[in-house]
Amino acid sequence: MKARVTVTLKPGVLDPQGRAIHHALEGLGFAGVTGVRQGKVIELDLADGTSVATIEDMARKLLANTVIETFRVETL
């Protein structure tokens, strides 16, 4: 089985990289972008039957830094 973990900054945490991307999009002439947040996607190949709880445990212990980030787990 596969799972996808999407890690994003918590709301309210300043994202300097997202802001730079936002400025670059404006520089390319894309109007109407009101905000950009950068995150990361981690794809896992897993033994069949791995529980969502185990994947969430992986996210809490390593994949995300829960001081500044939140995560979302999807099994594929």
Place this chain on the structure above:
Amino acid sequence: MKTAVIVFPGSNCDRDLAVALRDTTGQAPAMVWHRDTELPDGLDLIALPGGFSYGDYLRSGAMSARSPVMRAVIEAAGRGVAVLGVCNGFQVLTEAGLLPGALMRNAGLDFVCRDVALTVANSQTSFTSHFDANEQIRVPVAHHDGNFTADADELDRLEGEGRVVFRYAEDVNGSARDIAGIVNAQGNVLGLMPHPERVIEAAHGGTDGRRLFEGLVAALG
């Protein structure tokens, strides 16, 4: 005084830190590889060096914080052994949960590499016993991810408990409340982004960093 420097793959200030410790303690530190599971007996200080351990993969310090040796470091810190994390070492300490908060990409996105002015916000720790309160010192920084972040409650707690030890006296990286270095609640774990080991003799252009190590020697014997 018995010291150790933890060496991670990608550490690059480990030898500078070793020289600073050798010169100020009179004894060469043990160099401990990150895969080791035990530390030498009787350590007074464990130092985590700067660098780009694991190429900053995932997040700066994230992989190193899960290295086998860090279990021993966390255990030693719990027993009261002094732990000093410089730059990447500070990032490792936050990722390992020994210090609160996180170090994010610098606000200006630039890698900042220059001497900066710091204020000694707490001169009562074992790391700062040779500094005066509110004294201004100069120590170089060299980092991309030094933007200290924590939620407002955590920042208030750090300030209220006197755990902000060094503050930037100029704009450097966007750190919350200009925080450059903090200690844990017990006061035996210090993390800071500036590099005291790079200013230990006059030929380096300053000796303010040497005073941190000499203060440690005086405090820890």
